[in-house]
Amino acid sequence: MSATGRVRLRLSTLCLLMLGACAAAGIALALPGVxxxxxxxxxxxxxxxxxxxxxxxxxxxxxxxxxxxxxxxxxxxxxxxxxxxxxxxxxxxxxxxxxxxxxxxxxxxxxxxxxxxxxxxxxxxxxxxxxxxRTWEAPFNSDTFFWTGFAPRQPYQSEQEWRDYIGRLGDIPRVFDEHIDNMERGLARGWSVPLASLDNRDNTIVPYTLDDAANPLLAAFDTIPATLPEAVRAQLRADGRKVVLEEAVPAYRRLLSYMRKDYLPRTRTSISAADLPDGAAFYRGQIREYVTRDMDPREIHELGLAEVARISAEMREVMARAGFEGSFEEFLAYLRSDPKFYARSPHELLATAAYVAKKVDGQLKHVLGTLPRYRFTILPVADDIAPNYTAGRGGLEACWFNTYDLPSRPLYNLPALTLHECSPGHSLQAALALEAPERPDFRQRTYFSGYGEGWALYTEWLGTLMGIYETPYEDFGRLSFEMWRAARLVIDTGLHEYGWSREQAIEYLASHAALSRPDIVNEVDRYISWPGQALSYYIGYKTIRDLRVEAELELGADFDQKTFHDTILRLGSVPLPVLEEEVRGFIAEQKAALSEV
Incomplete structure (x- = not known):
């Protein structure tokens, strides 16, 4: 019997036991028939x-x-x-x-x-x-590829999980052939990934074409845990090696040849979503999907310009607090070039992120009423995707930080990045969703970018109240991240509504945020090939910040950020209009309770 069934049975039994007492007390009960x-x-x-x-x-x-x-x-x-x-x-x-x-x-x-x-x-x-x-006719973008992600990020713990992994590896040839057929259909009707966003992306296939331990699919079998018997581990390694070399590697080699000889020479040279079939309507649909509300691209563009101006003023205030006497452009150049702002080894970068995460742990009791039991770990981004991957990404199991090209990974950005990706951002948020009250199971699997990314960006700001930023440079890193998300509103709509060029978008972001040049290029390519997704961060963040201001005004000195945050996180991922309704309901309940005291 399910947990729900057991609860219902207990309630039914309790109601029967209470019938006599309720009748004696004159309490009316809703009985069958009435x-x-x-x-x-x-x-x-x-x-x-x-x-x-x-x-x-x-x-x-x-x-x-x-x-x-x-x-x-x-x-x-x-x-x-x-x-x-x-x-x-x-x-x-x-x-x-x-x-x-x-x-x-x-x-x-x-x-x-x-x-x-x-x-x-x-x-x-x-x-x-x-x-x-038929967006599946362009089944990848500059950031996310259908040919990666098969190898486990962390070792499987059971023999059955490893057997299932081997089964999926054997399925790769069929899946790749289906994707290639779909990509051909897309090319025929003008639906494809923009060439400008795909520089070197074909190289991410290369590691999987190797027949030695440098192949991530083979390397995974070296991580089989010692808790499995040696005979089982040996058999899994043998079976895994056979399917990788005989099935997966040839499929990757065919895919690499197709990408280089067929797809890349024929994919579209335009970059705007408006250039796709029915592109203007498609872009508005993407906005609706990721922002979870209908918004006009031009409205979003104007909002972005206003927020960029506001954040620019704050960044200059922090620059003055750091004691820098040059221009804003010189300050950005200084931050991008001085070795003291950069890790000397991957371990140093990961250790700094781990320190920030542990410092956050000590402050969580002041910002949340409910803490999850589930724990995440911190790992480097896998070598095969790191060159074209974002600075970090968080989820239920782990936070991944990119240690590729360390001179492009400033340490002053790590506090904001750790708050966003790990805690109280994505990893903590995912754990609370896993441990949420009993709900239909799709609620644990559904993710709305406006809610999830909005919360994660909000936690970067929340770090200012938690004492996470120790230097003006780290605070500038936070503002640079906020600027990065606000500038996306301008850039994404600029590219897909106003006809901006790739170079125009790159220069706009470079002139406003203290991101490294490789990060800036990767980000703009992502906006080109993934229309609308980047808009969700700042619009979700602004929604939560505006709701907090509303709650503070309505509740005054009785505002409690812990219950405010619990209200948001207890919901799990929801569309932004639902979030607004639920938080406003919470504010009304709080006011009503206060008026009765």
Whole structure:
């Protein structure tokens, strides 16, 4: 019996035991046959809604090849199909599910189920739009590739997980062939990744074409834990080596040849999303997907310009506090070139990040009421993707920091980066979502960029209240990161709405943020090839900052940031309009409670 079933059984038993006592006390109970009509209506609507949740979950596990272990989804021994027929099947399923959702009266649901419905519908609408637009015909971008991510970031712990990994490696030839067929279809209709954003990206395939320990797929088998018997480890290594050399490596070699001889010479030379088929509507759809609200690109552009001006003034104030007497441009040059701002080894960079993360641990009790039990680790970005990867990325299992090209990784940026990626940003946020109150399981897997990236950027600012920034340079690094996200509003819309060139975008970011040149180029290429995603950070951040100002004004001296933050994090990932409704409901409840005291 499920946990929900056990709770319902206990409640039913308790109600029966209470019948006599309630009757003696004159308390009316809603017995079978006299259930209030509203309750019946609520139960019918909720039953239909949760039946859709359950059906979709079962469908997704089958469709994408997942198994469920201890309540968590895990990839099985097969990889999902990427054929046009598979995408047509998915689009039909999602469209049918949306039609059934629309037939459920939202006003008959509890507030919790209204949130569930909003999360489910918003995510599925994005799924449908991408499937119908056939975005899968350009199945990668300058930042994220379908040919990486197969090797485990941390060693699997069970024999079955290793067996499943070997099974997926054997599936790589089919998957790559499907992607190549789709890319050919995309090229034929003018739907492809911009060439300008793909410099050296083909080189990320090269490590997987090797037949020695430098191949990440083979190297993974050297990490099989000693907790498995030696005979099992030996057999796994032998089976893994066979499938890598006979199946995966040839597939990677074919892919590399295709990319260099066919795709790159033929992919589009334009960079704006507007140049894609029905590009203007596609870009607005991407904004809707990542920001989770309808916003006009020109409105976003103007917001970005205003925020860039505000942050610029703050950056100059911090520059003065650092005692620098030259121009702003000279200060940026100084920060980018002085060796004292850079780690001398990968270990030093990772150790600095770990120190910041531990310093944050000591402050969490002052900013959060609920702390997760799950723990993350800190790891370097894998060598095969590091040259074209962002400075860091965080998730449930780990925070990854890029140690490639250390002269481009200033240490004064690490406090803000650690807050964002690790704690109280992405890793902590993911752990709280995992440990959230019982909800439909899709709520743990759904991620809205506006909410998640907005919270993570907000935690960079929160570090100013936590005492994390120890020097003016670290505070300038924080502001440089904030500027980086605000400038994205200008650059992303500049590229895809106003027709900016790649060089114009690079120079705009370089003149406003103390990022290294390689980071700036990688970031602009990401905005070119991934329209709309970069807008989510600052708009989500501004939404949370504005809500905090609203709560502080409404509650005055009774404002408690711990309950404010718990309200946001307890929700899990939700669309920004839902976040606003829930936080404003929290403010109203707090005010009502205070008025009764």
């Amino acid at each position: 259930v209030p009509q509203d309750a019946v209506r609520d139960n019918v609507a909720a039953t239909r809604l949760h039946a859709l949740f359950d059906a979709d979950g079962a469908w997704r596990r089958q469709e994408y090849g997942y198994t469920e272990v201890d309540g968590r989804w895990r990839q099985s021994a097969r990889l999902p199909s990427n054929t046009p027929e598979a995408w047509e099947r998915r689009a039909a399923h999602w469209s049918d599910t949306l039609a059934k959702l629309d037939a459920i009266p939202a006003d008959a649901l509890t507030r919790e189920d209204q949130v569930n419905l909003a999360v489910f519908r918003t995510a599925m609408q994005a799924d449908v739009e991408n499937a119908v637009r």
